[in-house]
Amino acid sequence: MAFGRLLLLCNFSYYLGPLQVSFIKMGKDVAKYAVILALIIFSFTAGLGRLYQYYDGMVQVDPSTGDKVQQVSSFVGPLSTARTLFWALFCMSPLESTDVVIENRARGAVNTHGFTQAVGALCFAVFHVICVVLVLNMLVSSTTNTLQKVIDNVNVEWTYSLTEVQLNYLAQSTLPPPLNLIPTVSGYRFVSEWIRYLVAPPGTKRNKWSLMYCCYKDHAHEKCAEKNFPIVMSQLVQRYFREKEQKSEENNHISQLDSLRKELLECKTAVRRLMEENTQTDTVVP
Structure with a gap:
């Protein structure tokens, strides 16, 4: 595998x-x-x-x-x-x-x-x-x-498919299996940072360990971002639907103006036709 x-x-x-x-x-x-x-x-x-x-x-x-x-x-x-x-x-x-x-x-x-x-x-x-x-x-x-x-x-x-593979490899710092068994420079740097934060932990980062992720660092700002993520996404969705409604209203106004313009042109042609008929009847009656 x-x-x-x-x-x-x-x-x-x-x-x-x-x-x-x-x-x-x-x-x-x-x-x-x-x-x-x-x-x-x-x-x-x-x-x-x-x-x-x-x-x-x-x-x-x-x-x-x-x-x-x-x-x-x-x-x-x-x-x-x-x-x-x-x-x-x-x-x-x-x-x-x-x-x-x-x-x-x-x-x-x-x-x-x-x-x-x-x-x-x-x-x-x-x-x-x-x-x-x-x-x-x-x-x-x-x-x-x-x-x-x-x-x-x-x-x-x-x-x-190529973009998906590229994003997958860019998101991780190790090589794909089975080449991930070879130690890399980023791996040594991560281990050294993890040991340094374990000895002297700063206020924003904490070292943790689990069976799924092994050794990892917990960032405080990431938790804050996770809390604010649903709010930001809901605001973006609302803004998207608001802009969509505005565009639909503008399209409705444009269509109404086009229909009004067509009606005015039809009225103008009808009036012109009536005037021509009246002039023809006035010349024939004497």
């Missing part, structure tokens, strides 16, 4: 950065479909395990040759059924998993449960169609669509 974190350094490359973003987004798609696959495997595990648990450990003897055939342990229990269905996703389960083997009758006659074996084979085939054909193809389509979206919008996606 420590060495895997070094993959984030690929975001600094223009060619590897979009691939890193696509890799993370594809991982989220795989996690979504893993939930669906888990539900499907659990449901078929319950059904097939209940169907084949009666034949667990049964051995059939051929009366002519004396050969013994034992029931395959693919679906006789919940764990074995889940394991068989999981490897069936990768086409690594044998076709003989659905065979039914039952003990001989009293006189040595061979007994078969063909209907049970047909139902088990049908359920196994339906599982292959649902998971291997449908769900896995849907997963491939989703990951392809995710990759195409990142490539089409590479400037925004990669720039945002």
